[in-house]
Amino acid sequence: MQVTVLASGSKGNATFVALDGVRLLIDAGISATRIKRGLAALGVEAADLDGVLLTHEHRDHIAGLPTLEKWYHLPLYSRAATLASLGCRRELPPECLHPLAGSLTVGGVQVIPFSTSHDAADPVGYRICGSECCAVATDLGFVTQDVQAGIEGADTLVLEANHDPEMLRQGSYPWTLKRRILSNRGHLTNADAAWTLVRMQKKPAHVLLAHLSEENNRPELAVQTVGDILTQQGVALDVRLTSQHAAVGVGN
Secondary structure (H helix, E strand, C coil), X not given: CEEEEEECCCCCCEEEEEECCEEEEECCCCCHHHHHHHHHHCCCCHHHCCEEECCCCCHHHCXXXXXXXXXXXXXXXXXXXXXHHCCCHHHXXXXXXXXXXXXXXXXXXXXXXXXXXXXXXXXXXXXXXXCCEEEEECCCCCCCHHHHXXXXXXXXXXXXXXXXXXXXXXXXXXXXXXXXXXXXXXXXXXXXXXXXXXXCCCCCCEEEEECCCCCCCCHHHHHHHHHHHHHHCCCCCEEEECCCCCCEEEEC
């Protein structure tokens, strides 16, 4: 299994997962050109993707989607409400749109969406399972039982560690935006990410901390906060930071 976060943050998100011969892209929030180049660096042609999975309709998760679909006509999967809420829907080939009511099987790989708490139409994370399992859970106001169950047992986990609450409160954002981020439909704190890992019964082999705020977090602070809580709880994990500007991945 190969899991590579091509980019993650408020300026754009995209994650590539290769498992048992199946190649999937989760979100397309960076330019199609950057997605194409990022995949090429991994030895993958964008045209060979088996599908694109959308977590939700916010621009930082779909910005490159119209051009990507124009070039390659890839199958596009998400919840019906998400597809209906896409600002770029009219630019997408109708035959490429596939609403997800339940799980999806691509090749021998099962894709299981799980609901998340975020201020979008019907946001989800994804659990992707075959001979191994990975899960992607970002844009979380808090970790619900559905999210905790969705990530449980993943060999590789992409998990949000968006902000430090004190940095956010003291920062330059208007209070309306601060309140949104801090709400149950906003984004996950570093500490909440750590406690989510502590609660997992079967720990992942690899954790990729994602969607770090450039304004309300610092890479070293995210690592320290998560690391300190894990250490205090006697948990040792391979934890890595993703980036807005460079690809970060694990696996072959």
